[in-house]
Amino acid sequence: MKVFLVYKEDYPWDVRVEKLALALSEAGHAVTVIANNHNKLAESDTQGNINIKRLPQIKWLPTRILKLIFMPVWFNFFWLNTLLKQSKGSSQAVFLIRDLPLLKAGLLCAKLRSGNVILDMAEVYPEMYASSQQFSNKSIFQRILKSPYLAQRYENATLPDADHILVMIEESRDRLLKKKLDENKISIVSNTPPINKYLGKTHIHKGSKLHIVYVGFLTRLRGLDLLIQGVNEFLNLGYDKSEIQVDLIGKGAERDSLIKLIHDLNLDECITVHGWLAQDRVDELLANANVGALTYRVCGHWNHTIPNKIFDYMLAGLPVLTTPVIPICRIIESTNCGLICDDNKPDFTIAKNLEKLRDPAFRKKLGTNGQNAVLERYNWEKDKNVLLSVFEALEADISASGTSQTSESSASQ
Structure with missing residues:
Protein backbone atom coordinates (compact mmCIF):
# COMPACT_ATOMS: atom_id res chain seq x y z
CA MET A 1 0.00 0.00 0.00
CA LYS A 2 0.99 3.63 -0.37
CA VAL A 3 1.37 5.07 3.11
CA PHE A 4 1.65 8.80 3.81
CA LEU A 5 3.00 9.28 7.34
CA VAL A 6 2.09 12.84 8.29
CA TYR A 7 4.24 14.39 11.02
CA LYS A 8 3.60 17.93 12.26
CA GLU A 9 7.25 18.63 13.21
CA ASP A 10 10.48 18.71 11.20
CA TYR A 11 11.94 15.38 10.07
CA PRO A 12 14.47 14.01 10.69
CA TRP A 13 14.45 13.24 13.50
CA ASP A 14 11.83 11.56 15.64
CA VAL A 15 12.44 8.07 16.98
CA ARG A 16 8.81 6.94 16.76
CA VAL A 17 8.24 8.29 13.25
CA GLU A 18 11.43 6.57 12.13
CA LYS A 19 10.37 3.24 13.68
CA LEU A 20 6.92 3.41 12.09
CA ALA A 21 8.29 4.37 8.68
CA LEU A 22 11.03 1.72 8.67
CA ALA A 23 8.69 -1.05 9.85
CA LEU A 24 6.14 -0.32 7.14
CA SER A 25 8.79 0.08 4.45
CA GLU A 26 10.48 -3.19 5.39
CA ALA A 27 7.07 -4.89 5.15
CA GLY A 28 6.81 -3.81 1.51
CA HIS A 29 4.68 -0.69 1.76
CA ALA A 30 5.63 2.46 -0.17
CA VAL A 31 6.18 5.01 2.62
CA THR A 32 6.31 8.78 2.30
CA VAL A 33 6.88 10.95 5.37
CA ILE A 34 5.22 14.36 5.01
CA ALA A 35 6.78 16.77 7.51
CA ASN A 36 7.05 20.39 8.54
CA ASN A 37 9.92 22.56 7.33
CA HIS A 38 10.93 25.11 9.96
CA ASN A 39 14.56 24.26 9.26
CA LYS A 40 14.21 25.21 5.57
CA LEU A 41 15.46 21.87 4.28
CA ALA A 42 14.98 20.50 0.75
CA GLU A 43 11.35 19.79 -0.07
CA SER A 44 12.20 16.27 -1.27
CA ASP A 45 14.58 13.85 0.38
CA THR A 46 15.07 10.13 0.95
CA GLN A 47 16.01 7.89 3.87
CA GLY A 48 16.75 4.48 2.44
CA ASN A 49 13.51 3.37 0.78
CA ILE A 50 11.50 6.08 2.54
CA ASN A 51 10.57 9.26 0.69
CA ILE A 52 10.49 12.50 2.69
CA LYS A 53 8.35 15.37 1.46
CA ARG A 54 8.35 18.63 3.36
CA LEU A 55 6.32 21.81 3.36
CA PRO A 56 7.72 24.48 1.00
CA GLN A 57 11.29 25.66 1.49
CA ILE A 58 10.99 29.43 2.06
CA LYS A 59 14.53 30.52 2.84
CA TRP A 60 13.88 34.25 3.05
CA LEU A 61 11.25 34.05 5.81
CA PRO A 62 12.32 34.19 9.48
CA THR A 63 11.77 30.92 11.34
CA ARG A 64 9.28 32.50 13.74
CA ILE A 65 7.10 33.49 10.76
CA LEU A 66 7.45 30.01 9.25
CA LYS A 67 6.24 28.48 12.52
CA LEU A 68 3.13 30.64 12.27
CA ILE A 69 2.25 30.00 8.62
CA PHE A 70 3.17 26.29 8.85
CA MET A 71 1.13 25.81 12.01
CA PRO A 72 -0.17 22.21 12.03
CA VAL A 73 -3.91 22.83 12.02
CA TRP A 74 -6.25 20.90 9.74
CA PHE A 75 -7.38 23.93 7.70
CA ASN A 76 -3.86 25.21 6.95
CA PHE A 77 -3.45 25.64 3.18
CA PHE A 78 0.18 24.54 3.17
CA TRP A 79 -0.60 21.23 4.86
CA LEU A 80 -3.70 20.48 2.78
CA ASN A 81 -1.95 21.42 -0.47
CA THR A 82 1.12 19.29 0.35
CA LEU A 83 -0.96 16.27 1.34
CA LEU A 84 -3.11 16.47 -1.79
CA LYS A 85 -0.12 17.12 -4.07
CA GLN A 86 1.90 14.19 -2.73
CA SER A 87 -1.05 11.77 -2.77
CA LYS A 88 -2.21 12.70 -6.27
CA GLY A 89 -2.86 9.58 -8.31
CA SER A 90 -2.74 7.39 -5.20
CA SER A 91 -6.18 5.88 -4.90
CA GLN A 92 -6.80 3.92 -1.69
CA ALA A 93 -3.82 5.55 -0.01
CA VAL A 94 -3.38 5.26 3.74
CA PHE A 95 -2.82 8.47 5.67
CA LEU A 96 -1.03 7.66 8.93
CA ILE A 97 -1.47 10.84 10.95
CA ARG A 98 0.96 11.37 13.81
CA ASP A 99 -1.09 13.19 16.49
CA LEU A 100 -4.46 14.88 16.65
CA PRO A 101 -4.02 18.40 15.13
CA LEU A 102 -3.79 17.20 11.50
CA LEU A 103 -6.32 14.37 11.78
CA LYS A 104 -9.13 16.24 10.04
CA ALA A 105 -6.78 17.25 7.21
CA GLY A 106 -6.01 13.55 6.75
CA LEU A 107 -9.70 12.70 6.79
CA LEU A 108 -10.47 15.30 4.11
CA CYS A 109 -7.62 14.12 1.88
CA ALA A 110 -8.56 10.47 2.36
CA LYS A 111 -12.10 11.25 1.29
CA LEU A 112 -10.86 12.89 -1.91
CA ARG A 113 -8.42 10.05 -2.60
CA SER A 114 -10.77 7.22 -1.59
CA GLY A 115 -8.22 6.40 1.07
CA ASN A 116 -8.06 5.43 4.72
CA VAL A 117 -6.86 7.15 7.86
CA ILE A 118 -4.99 5.73 10.83
CA LEU A 119 -4.29 8.03 13.77
CA ASP A 120 -1.11 7.54 15.77
CA MET A 121 -2.20 8.98 19.12
CA ALA A 122 1.21 9.43 20.72
CA GLU A 123 -0.17 12.25 22.88
CA VAL A 124 -3.65 12.74 24.33
CA TYR A 125 -4.06 16.40 23.40
CA PRO A 126 -6.94 17.44 25.70
CA GLU A 127 -5.03 16.01 28.67
CA MET A 128 -1.71 17.45 27.48
CA TYR A 129 -3.17 20.93 27.04
CA ALA A 130 -4.89 20.80 30.45
CA SER A 131 -1.69 19.70 32.18
CA SER A 132 0.36 22.33 30.38
CA GLN A 133 -2.00 25.08 31.52
CA GLN A 134 -1.91 23.71 35.06
CA PHE A 135 1.87 23.82 35.37
CA SER A 136 2.91 26.56 32.92
CA ASN A 137 2.26 30.25 32.45
CA LYS A 138 0.63 30.53 29.03
CA SER A 139 -0.37 33.69 27.19
CA ILE A 140 -4.03 34.30 26.40
CA PHE A 141 -3.33 33.43 22.75
CA GLN A 142 -1.69 30.13 23.74
CA ARG A 143 -4.55 29.31 26.12
CA ILE A 144 -7.07 29.78 23.31
CA LEU A 145 -4.97 27.99 20.69
CA LYS A 146 -4.27 25.09 23.06
CA SER A 147 -7.61 24.99 24.83
CA PRO A 148 -8.38 21.60 26.43
CA TYR A 149 -12.08 22.23 25.82
CA LEU A 150 -11.63 22.90 22.09
CA ALA A 151 -9.25 19.95 21.76
CA GLN A 152 -11.84 17.72 23.40
CA ARG A 153 -14.58 18.86 21.02
CA TYR A 154 -12.31 18.44 18.00
CA GLU A 155 -11.29 14.99 19.19
CA ASN A 156 -14.89 13.88 19.74
CA ALA A 157 -15.82 15.09 16.25
CA THR A 158 -12.95 13.41 14.40
CA LEU A 159 -11.94 10.20 16.18
CA PRO A 160 -15.02 8.19 15.10
CA ASP A 161 -14.13 8.82 11.44
CA ALA A 162 -10.64 7.32 11.69
CA ASP A 163 -10.35 3.79 10.33
CA HIS A 164 -8.00 2.81 13.16
CA ILE A 165 -6.28 4.42 16.16
CA LEU A 166 -2.87 3.50 17.53
CA VAL A 167 -2.38 4.34 21.20
CA MET A 168 0.71 4.19 23.38
CA ILE A 169 -0.57 2.56 26.53
CA GLU A 170 -3.53 0.77 28.12
CA GLU A 171 -4.72 3.91 29.94
CA SER A 172 -5.03 5.76 26.63
CA ARG A 173 -6.99 2.84 25.12
CA ASP A 174 -9.34 2.69 28.10
CA ARG A 175 -10.01 6.42 27.77
CA LEU A 176 -11.17 5.88 24.18
CA LEU A 177 -13.34 2.95 25.17
CA LYS A 178 -15.12 5.23 27.63
CA LYS A 179 -15.93 7.40 24.61
CA LYS A 180 -17.73 4.36 23.15
CA LEU A 181 -15.26 3.95 20.29
CA ASP A 182 -15.07 0.49 18.72
CA GLU A 183 -12.42 -1.53 20.56
CA ASN A 184 -11.62 -3.37 17.32
CA LYS A 185 -10.43 -0.06 15.87
CA ILE A 186 -7.90 0.57 18.67
CA SER A 187 -4.47 -1.05 18.99
CA ILE A 188 -1.64 -0.49 21.46
CA VAL A 189 1.64 0.19 19.66
CA SER A 190 3.92 1.46 22.40
CA ASN A 191 7.12 3.48 22.17
CA THR A 192 9.45 0.58 22.88
CA PRO A 193 13.07 0.05 21.75
CA PRO A 194 14.42 -2.74 19.54
CA ILE A 195 15.95 -5.55 21.58
CA ASN A 196 19.44 -4.93 20.18
CA LYS A 197 19.52 -1.18 20.92
CA TYR A 198 22.07 -1.48 23.73
CA LEU A 199 23.67 -4.73 22.71
CA GLY A 200 26.87 -5.11 24.71
CA LYS A 201 26.33 -1.80 26.57
CA THR A 202 24.44 -2.99 29.65
CA HIS A 203 25.64 -1.29 32.81
CA ILE A 204 27.54 -3.38 35.36
CA HIS A 205 26.51 -2.21 38.83
CA LYS A 206 29.31 -1.78 41.30
CA GLY A 207 30.17 0.64 44.09
CA SER A 208 27.85 2.88 46.10
CA LYS A 209 28.29 6.09 44.09
CA ARG A 377 7.51 -8.01 26.48
CA TYR A 378 8.24 -4.29 26.12
CA ASN A 379 10.17 -4.32 22.84
CA TRP A 380 9.68 -2.93 19.35
CA GLU A 381 9.69 -6.38 17.77
CA LYS A 382 6.37 -7.12 19.50
CA ASP A 383 4.88 -3.67 18.92
CA LYS A 384 5.97 -3.75 15.27
CA ASN A 385 4.01 -6.96 14.77
CA VAL A 386 0.89 -5.25 16.12
CA LEU A 387 1.46 -2.31 13.75
CA LEU A 388 1.88 -4.59 10.74
CA SER A 389 -1.20 -6.64 11.66
CA VAL A 390 -3.26 -3.42 11.62
CA PHE A 391 -2.08 -2.66 8.09
CA GLU A 392 -2.56 -6.27 6.98
CA ALA A 393 -6.16 -6.20 8.20
CA LEU A 394 -6.77 -2.88 6.48
CA GLU A 395 -5.25 -4.19 3.24
CA ALA A 396 -7.49 -7.27 3.45
CA ASP A 397 -10.56 -5.07 3.96
CA ILE A 398 -9.62 -2.91 0.98
CA SER A 399 -9.07 -6.00 -1.15
CA ALA A 400 -12.38 -7.54 -0.06
CA SER A 401 -14.17 -4.27 -0.74
CA GLY A 402 -12.65 -4.08 -4.22
CA THR A 403 -13.63 -7.69 -4.97
CA SER A 404 -17.15 -7.03 -3.77
CA GLN A 405 -17.50 -3.93 -5.94
CA THR A 406 -16.16 -5.84 -8.97
CA SER A 407 -18.69 -8.63 -8.41
CA GLU A 408 -21.55 -6.17 -8.06
CA SER A 409 -20.45 -4.41 -11.24
CA SER A 410 -20.31 -7.72 -13.17
CA ALA A 411 -23.72 -8.77 -11.91
CA SER A 412 -25.31 -5.52 -13.03
CA GLN A 413 -24.01 -5.86 -16.63
Missing part, protein backbone atom coordinates in the same frame (compact mmCIF):
# COMPACT_ATOMS: atom_id res chain seq x y z
CA LEU A 210 25.06 7.07 42.31
CA HIS A 211 25.18 8.17 38.69
CA ILE A 212 21.70 9.32 37.66
CA VAL A 213 20.70 10.15 34.09
CA TYR A 214 17.66 11.89 32.59
CA VAL A 215 17.09 12.21 28.85
CA GLY A 216 14.25 14.31 27.41
CA PHE A 217 12.80 17.80 27.28
CA LEU A 218 13.45 20.24 30.11
CA THR A 219 9.95 21.42 30.98
CA ARG A 220 8.09 21.93 34.23
CA LEU A 221 5.91 18.90 33.50
CA ARG A 222 9.05 16.73 33.58
CA GLY A 223 9.59 17.49 37.28
CA LEU A 224 13.35 17.89 37.10
CA ASP A 225 13.21 20.49 39.86
CA LEU A 226 11.81 17.71 42.07
CA LEU A 227 14.83 15.57 41.24
CA ILE A 228 17.24 18.43 41.99
CA GLN A 229 15.55 19.12 45.32
CA GLY A 230 15.64 15.39 46.07
CA VAL A 231 19.40 15.35 45.46
CA ASN A 232 19.76 18.30 47.83
CA GLU A 233 17.75 16.43 50.46
CA PHE A 234 19.92 13.35 49.90
CA LEU A 235 23.01 15.42 50.71
CA ASN A 236 21.24 16.76 53.78
CA LEU A 237 21.06 13.18 55.01
CA GLY A 238 24.82 13.38 55.45
CA TYR A 239 26.20 12.18 52.11
CA ASP A 240 29.02 13.91 50.26
CA LYS A 241 28.66 15.48 46.81
CA SER A 242 31.29 13.07 45.52
CA GLU A 243 28.81 10.23 46.15
CA ILE A 244 26.29 11.35 43.54
CA GLN A 245 26.38 12.60 39.92
CA VAL A 246 23.35 13.66 37.88
CA ASP A 247 23.34 14.23 34.09
CA LEU A 248 20.32 16.07 32.65
CA ILE A 249 20.28 15.76 28.86
CA GLY A 250 17.90 17.79 26.73
CA LYS A 251 16.55 21.23 25.93
CA GLY A 252 13.42 23.13 26.84
CA ALA A 253 11.83 26.17 28.44
CA GLU A 254 12.95 25.29 31.98
CA ARG A 255 16.66 24.99 31.19
CA ASP A 256 17.69 28.36 32.65
CA SER A 257 15.52 28.01 35.76
CA LEU A 258 16.93 24.53 36.41
CA ILE A 259 20.50 25.82 36.09
CA LYS A 260 19.62 28.64 38.50
CA LEU A 261 18.10 26.18 40.99
CA ILE A 262 21.22 24.00 40.81
CA HIS A 263 23.41 27.07 41.42
CA ASP A 264 21.22 28.39 44.26
CA LEU A 265 21.40 25.02 46.02
CA ASN A 266 25.17 24.87 45.43
CA LEU A 267 24.86 21.63 43.46
CA ASP A 268 26.93 22.59 40.38
CA GLU A 269 29.56 20.08 41.42
CA CYS A 270 27.23 17.08 41.16
CA ILE A 271 24.46 18.05 38.68
CA THR A 272 25.17 18.88 35.01
CA VAL A 273 22.69 20.22 32.45
CA HIS A 274 24.18 19.10 29.12
CA GLY A 275 21.70 20.42 26.59
CA TRP A 276 20.88 18.33 23.51
CA LEU A 277 23.52 15.75 22.64
CA ALA A 278 24.26 13.42 19.73
CA GLN A 279 22.74 9.96 20.15
CA ASP A 280 26.17 8.30 20.55
CA ARG A 281 26.97 10.59 23.48
CA VAL A 282 23.55 9.93 25.03
CA ASP A 283 24.15 6.19 24.76
CA GLU A 284 27.56 6.66 26.38
CA LEU A 285 26.07 8.51 29.36
CA LEU A 286 23.35 5.86 29.71
CA ALA A 287 25.99 3.15 29.75
CA ASN A 288 27.90 4.96 32.49
CA ALA A 289 24.81 5.69 34.60
CA ASN A 290 23.34 3.37 37.21
CA VAL A 291 19.88 4.97 37.75
CA GLY A 292 17.36 6.36 35.21
CA ALA A 293 15.16 9.26 36.41
CA LEU A 294 11.53 9.95 35.47
CA THR A 295 10.39 12.26 38.26
CA TYR A 296 7.47 13.62 36.22
CA ARG A 297 4.67 15.67 37.74
CA VAL A 298 1.60 13.53 38.18
CA CYS A 299 -1.08 14.86 35.81
CA GLY A 300 -3.61 13.80 33.20
CA HIS A 301 -1.05 14.05 30.41
CA TRP A 302 1.46 11.60 31.87
CA ASN A 303 -1.32 9.34 33.11
CA HIS A 304 -2.36 8.68 29.48
CA THR A 305 0.95 8.18 27.68
CA ILE A 306 4.33 6.58 28.26
CA PRO A 307 7.82 8.01 27.70
CA ASN A 308 10.10 5.87 25.56
CA LYS A 309 12.90 6.52 28.06
CA ILE A 310 11.43 4.17 30.66
CA PHE A 311 12.02 1.29 28.26
CA ASP A 312 15.47 2.60 27.32
CA TYR A 313 16.44 2.73 30.99
CA MET A 314 15.09 -0.77 31.55
CA LEU A 315 16.85 -2.23 28.52
CA ALA A 316 20.11 -0.60 29.59
CA GLY A 317 19.79 -2.36 32.95
CA LEU A 318 19.10 0.82 34.96
CA PRO A 319 16.65 0.86 37.87
CA VAL A 320 13.99 3.51 37.30
CA LEU A 321 13.35 6.30 39.83
CA THR A 322 9.88 7.74 39.34
CA THR A 323 6.97 9.65 40.80
CA PRO A 324 3.56 7.88 40.94
CA VAL A 325 2.50 8.43 37.30
CA ILE A 326 -0.10 5.72 36.65
CA PRO A 327 1.30 3.93 33.53
CA ILE A 328 4.91 4.17 34.73
CA CYS A 329 3.99 2.85 38.18
CA ARG A 330 1.99 -0.01 36.68
CA ILE A 331 5.01 -1.14 34.67
CA ILE A 332 7.45 -0.71 37.55
CA GLU A 333 5.24 -2.52 40.06
CA SER A 334 4.51 -5.40 37.69
CA THR A 335 8.18 -5.91 36.80
CA ASN A 336 9.89 -4.75 40.04
CA CYS A 337 12.35 -2.64 38.08
CA GLY A 338 12.46 0.59 40.07
CA LEU A 339 11.38 2.73 43.01
CA ILE A 340 8.36 5.06 43.25
CA CYS A 341 8.47 8.33 45.16
CA ASP A 342 5.59 9.81 47.17
CA ASP A 343 3.99 12.68 45.24
CA ASN A 344 3.10 14.49 48.48
CA LYS A 345 6.73 14.62 49.70
CA PRO A 346 8.76 14.14 46.50
CA ASP A 347 12.05 15.66 47.66
CA PHE A 348 12.17 13.61 50.89
CA THR A 349 11.11 10.30 49.30
CA ILE A 350 13.42 10.82 46.32
CA ALA A 351 16.25 11.23 48.83
CA LYS A 352 15.27 8.10 50.77
CA ASN A 353 15.01 6.09 47.54
CA LEU A 354 18.42 7.35 46.44
CA GLU A 355 19.75 6.10 49.74
CA LYS A 356 18.36 2.62 48.99
CA LEU A 357 19.86 2.69 45.50
CA ARG A 358 23.38 3.07 46.84
CA ASP A 359 23.39 -0.72 47.21
CA PRO A 360 24.85 -2.11 43.94
CA ALA A 361 23.27 -5.54 44.45
CA PHE A 362 19.83 -3.91 44.82
CA ARG A 363 20.40 -1.79 41.70
CA LYS A 364 21.49 -4.87 39.78
CA LYS A 365 18.37 -6.78 40.83
CA LEU A 366 16.03 -3.98 39.70
CA GLY A 367 18.02 -3.39 36.51
CA THR A 368 18.02 -7.07 35.57
CA ASN A 369 14.26 -7.28 36.16
CA GLY A 370 13.69 -4.31 33.87
CA GLN A 371 15.97 -5.64 31.18
CA ASN A 372 14.27 -9.04 31.20
CA ALA A 373 10.85 -7.36 30.97
CA VAL A 374 11.91 -5.48 27.83
CA LEU A 375 13.44 -8.57 26.25
CA GLU A 376 10.28 -10.57 26.94
